[in-house]
Amino acid sequence: MPTAPQTTDELYRALKDNDRLPYGRVRTVTAEELVDAAERFAEPVPLVHALLELQEAYTYGSEPRKSPVVFARLLTLFDEQPEIFDARLRHTLFWRFKWVANALRQLPEMPLASLRQWLTEMGERYEKEGFGLQPYYGQAYQLAAHTGKDTTPAYELWAARTRTPLSDCEACEICERALYHLVTGDDERALRAWEPVLEGTESCQEEPARSISHALLPLLRTGRTDEARHLHLAGYRSCRRNTSMSAEVGRHLEFCALTGNEARGLELLAENRSLLDEVDSPLALFDFLTGVEVLLQRVDILGHGDLPAAGFAGRAWTVSGLRAEVRDRADRLAARFDARNETTAHTDRRRARLDRAPLLDALELTLRPRTLDDRAPAAPMAAATRTAAEPATSLPELVMQARALDEEGHPDAQACWAELRTRVAARDYTHPEDPAVGPLVRLRADLLDEEASRAGERDEYEDCAALHEEAAGLYEDAGQPGQAAVARACAVLAAAEVPGEGAEETERRVAALTAAHASVVGLHEGATALAPYQEARLLRLRATALGLRLQASGNQEHAAPVFAELDLLHTFASRHGIRGQISGARMLRATTHAMSGDLPAAITEIDAHLHDLREHGPAWHLPRVLGLRGRLQLGTQDAEAAHASLSEGLRLAADWPAGTGDPTRLHSDLAEACMHVGRPEDALRHLTRSAELDLRHGNRTDAFCAYSNAAQLSLDLGRVEDCIALLDSLLGEPDVVAGEVDDRLVAQLRLTRARALRAGEDVKAATVELVELAALSASWDDDPGSHAMIAAEAAVLLGESGEFDRAREAADQAVAAHARAPRYEQLSNCLRELARLQAQQQGPDGLADALDRLAAADRIAEEARTAGYEAHGRSLETALAYEHGRVHAYAGAYEDALIALDKALALLGEPGAEEDHAAEWAECVRLASAVEGIYLERPAPALSRLDAAVSRLSALGHTEETAPLTSLAARLRDEE
Structure with a gap:
């Protein structure tokens, strides 16, 4: 507490501010300081309030040893000066006898006799004050339940008595009754007793969180697993x-x-x-x-x-x-x-x-299912899920198997290389003198080359280029010029892929890929003693370089050279029966058609390719080709076909080692297809699976982006608790906590969480989150628009909480940021909503401030008109006129309200048969008629307005919109 209160008014304000804080050390320490401050005043009542705040802080801050001590001071003040306790303070004091009984039970050093003595004093004081004894018997039962002795008679003495004003709240008593039935082994009866709390009808400071925690296992035992799951998410968040x-x-x-x-x-x-x-x-x-x-x-x-x-x-x-x-x-x-x-x-x-x-x-x-294996340290290299054959036992056999599989591009080669890497790294490794294996330098070159390929798959192009180049040198030392040429060509292409910076990055990349193609062609033409599979790889690298150039430039003139290279590759691979490269050529051809904008040609090519693959293989190419086919079908808006292709690709990918066919991409694309075919729950499942695979592969940014999309989708689906639980899990990741993840991505996760909290009606937590985000985003000089949006949302939530001074500050921040990056509709919505909230909560006293907010919204609307901005829904002017009507109505200025609503109706225009603003127009008519007929006591014109509106809406077929108008008309006629 910066400065001790100097007056009782300052003390009360400080107590009120402290009451807003969450329970914990900060609130408790401040409460202790406020008691010290209150003791310096001559008036005892402020001290009573300060002591009550301190006892509450101790009670809900889990410090039961201190709570009874504070209460003893309060009880002494009551005994010495009962007149200072008004009815409310007296009620609070006697209510808290139960708090002390509960605190004493929590302390094993407190003798049982002392607990019973306290209950006796509670009963005697209740009788003396004329209070009913049901609360006393409730505490006696809780003591019996705590000790496990004479529970049933104690329960019957309590449960049979009528509640009094000092009884525990309904929710707490329901929990005690349910727990009694639970102890007796009657899960069903316990759950029936809990229904009002679990369904949200009854609640308090500790409920329903306390009841939920006890009800989870009974729910499982009675087969209500979905309910248990939902309550776990909601209940855990509360505690x-x-x-x-x-x-x-x-x-x-x-x-x-x-x-x-x-x-x-x-x-x-x-x-x-x-x-x-x-x-x-x-x-x-x-x-x-x-x-x-x-x-x-x-x-x-x-x-x-x-x-x-x-x-x-x-x-x-x-x-x-x-x-x-x-x-x-x-x-x-x-x-x-x-x-x-x-x-x-x-x-x-x-x-x-x-x-x-x-x-x-x-x-x-949760949407992020984890296993204990996920928490274990990752192995350096995951083993393949299937292999073409049993791994060779002798090292020469293993080397030959790895090289043979690698030549045909078989995914099982990865497991062989992983095993070889382990054996070669062993201290006792001895290289065999076997001509078929070759010297150790060649094996080391193989392992470096395979490591380089894996770095390239992770887009680590600098490491990829360096490793390929090192491998090329070792291949030359081992007398393998063909392998050296392929490795060096791979290094050239990887180096061209290293990203640059600056506005001219595209031009630089196009030039680098052009040069890379020329270099690979030179390496190809200068290479000697090339095996067919090596020459095919060089041809593939040539085509790939030009394909990447087309992708980077978007220049259609770059397409023809790609097709020319692909023809060379396809012809050569067909002549030598290299099935993997035949497949690669056809897939690149389909991709080139797609990049050229000819999706029908791309699909024709990929369909023929799939037919060939199914007949001749290689089968491990099917998942990736089906994935491309699905993406092309999405491009042609054939979502059903895309869903079928992607589903088949994902199913076939499961038959091969992890990563074959890029299952992460398949899940991501399948999520998109599911959304297009109206299966959002399936989309959510595929999004989360894609994200988790990205996490396992170390692609954390991609994973968080996918999870962010999943969280937003779960929120859109109304799965609020799932959304919050997912985001809580992500925001608790060590690298997020340590600030190692992109701050904008983390902010997006937190923003979605704040919106989910708001949707879950936890306005206080949502407000805290948004206010913190608004402070954080204020420093985003490169993105003032996002700050405007976040500050506007924070302002509205502060307004909902009645904190209009802080809301005004947040709104002013939003307006200032909006001046740099306009967010017309969001700012207008924010200012209008703040005006409505202030008028609604403060009535006439809040009208002036509310009108200031509307004037600011009017300036935003004028800016939008000047800029030619069109709102997504109703115009900003119409929305503003309608809000003027509501604000004046809340403030009791009914004539001004009616004028504003008539203006809104004129701006809206009467609805037509196909127009989508019938509901909005009807609501505006209803409010105008209510103001005119009820508050201005002019029912005749109000009824005329209503009858005309009902007739027009009915004639246009908008019968649903007439119901509230008909109801209001009936009310006005009844009152005439």
């Missing part, structure tokens, strides 16, 4: 990183462990790592640690005990090591509670949770 809800977090970890989602459980544990050290409630910590142990135990049993795990601060942990530490701490806590309670209830409950068998082998919880 994550919340010290006062650590027990609930523990139950979500347990849920992950018992549904085959151990990897997600470890992810959530990492997100809540701070709870291990910050939770000051022994009871909450006990529940949390038990949930953590259930998860770690399951991971350990599955054989992944060596995985790293997020644990207590101060050291690095493995799953096994952390499990042992957690087990020891939780066992000691259970023993302390059981000793205090004189039962074995906590040990028994803990054992029951740890002994539970998994309820499902696999339940897909």
Whole structure:
């Protein structure tokens, strides 16, 4: 707190500001400082308010040892000066007797006799004040449930009593009743009791998050898996990183462990790592640690005990090591509670949770399914999923097999090269004296050449060129001039692909590829002793260089040379029966037709190519060719055919080693096809699969972009919690947290998350996110338009929260950024919405500020007119006139409201049979008629307006739009 309040007004403002903060150390420390400040005033009432705020901070900040101490001060003030407690303060004081009872139960060092003594005092004071005793019996039952002794009679004494104004809220009492039925083994009855909370009818500070965490396993046991999945996502978000809800977090970890989602459980544990050290409630910590142990135990049993795990601060942990530490701490806590309670209830409950068998082998919880293998360190080279033959055992056999497979471009060659790389790197490696294998320098050249090819597949062109060049030198040393020529040609082409910078990059790249083609031709013509497969590769490189030049330049004059080179390649490969190069030539020809704008020719070529492949092979080319065919079909807007081609390509790719046919691209293209054929859920699945494959291959930017699209799609589909869970997972990635991912991409993820939070009605969290993004984007000098958009959205959310001063500041930022990069419609929408919110919330007092916002929106509309901008929906002038009507109506200026609405109607124009603004026109008529007929008490003209509108809409066939008008007319006639 920068400066201590100097007046009671400043104190109350500071208390109000502190109340807006999330529970935690910042809020608690400020509350402590405000109590110190309040003690300096002569008035006791401000001190009461400060103490109440401090007790709340301790209670929801999981510091149960301190809450009773603060309450004791409040109770002393009440006993000494009861007159300072008005009805509201008195109600709050007696309500918090229950908070103290709950705090004392959480402390194993607090004797059982003291807990019972507190309940006795609570009962006596309630009786003295004339309050009903149902809350007292509720606390008595909770103590019995805690100790596991005499639970049923305590429950009956409480549950049979009528609620009083001091009873726990409906949601909390529902949870207690459901938990009682759960303990008795009646899942169905417990879930029936929970229905009002789980369905959102009843809620409070802790609900429904608390009930959800308890209901997850009963839902699974009764077969309601979809509901359990949805509630896990929503419930976890409400309690994550919340010290006062650590027990609930523990139950979500347990849920992950018992549904085959151990990897997600470890992810959530990492997100809540701070709870291990910050939770000051022994009871909450006990529940949390038990949930953590259930998860770690399951991971350990599955054989992944060596995985790293997020644990207590101060050291690095493995799953096994952390499990042992957690087990020891939780066992000691259970023993302390059981000793205090004189039962074995906590040990028994803990054992029951740890002994539970998994309820499902696999339940897909999120759009980003992870396995424990995904969390394991990646192997240097993944093994192939299938091989053409059993790997050779002797090194000469393995070398010959690798070279033979490589000559025909067979994908199984990768596994052979990986095995050779491992053997050659071994300390005891001895190169065989075998003429068929050749010298070690040739094998090293082979391995370097294969490594260079993999670098090229990752678009690491500088490394690719250097490795090919090094391999070429070794091939020459080994007496392999043909291989040296091919490797050097590959190096030339890779060097031309290295990206440059500047506005003339396209011209530079075209020139580089032209030179590269000339160099490859020179290498080809100067090479000696070329084997047919080597000559075919050189021809392929020549054609590829020219194809890339056509792609870079878009110059159709560059197409003919490509076709000429492809004819040479196809003729040569056909003469020598090199099936892989025949296929490559035909695929490049189809691609060249497509780049030339002749999609029908491209499809004809690719169809003939597919027929040839199916008859003669090579079969491993089918996935990639089907992928190209699908993209071409998308280009011709034949989405159904594209979907079929891409689906077949993806299916066939699964028959070959990982990466064959580019399954990442297939999934991405198939997502697009699914959207075109009206299958958005399938599109979402393919998008997320594409993203995860990109992550596994190290293409993190591409992966985050794909996941960003998936998050937006899930939001568009109304899958709000799925969207938030996906984004939370991505934003928790180590490189994102460390700031190593492009800041604009991260900002886009956060923006989508903010919009999802808003859609999920978590306005407070959405506002925090957008305000932070607005501050971040203010520094984007190269992109003021994005800042304008973000600041405008933040302003609206601040307005919804009633923070109009901050909303005005954000809107002013948006307007300033808009001046540099216009966002007419977004700014107009923002300013009009702020005006409406202020008039709606403040009435006449907010009219002046609301009109200022509308005047700013009018200036935006004038700028848009001057610039020739056309809005996507109704015109900005029409929207502005309509908002003038609403703002004046909210402020009670009904004559001005009616004038504005009549102007809006004139600007809209009457609807026609085919026009799409009938609903908007009808709503404007309805509001104008309500203002005129109800608030201005002129029903006759209002009814005339309504009847005429109903007649026109009905005649045009817009019957649905007439319903609200007919309803209003009936109301006006009833009131006449």
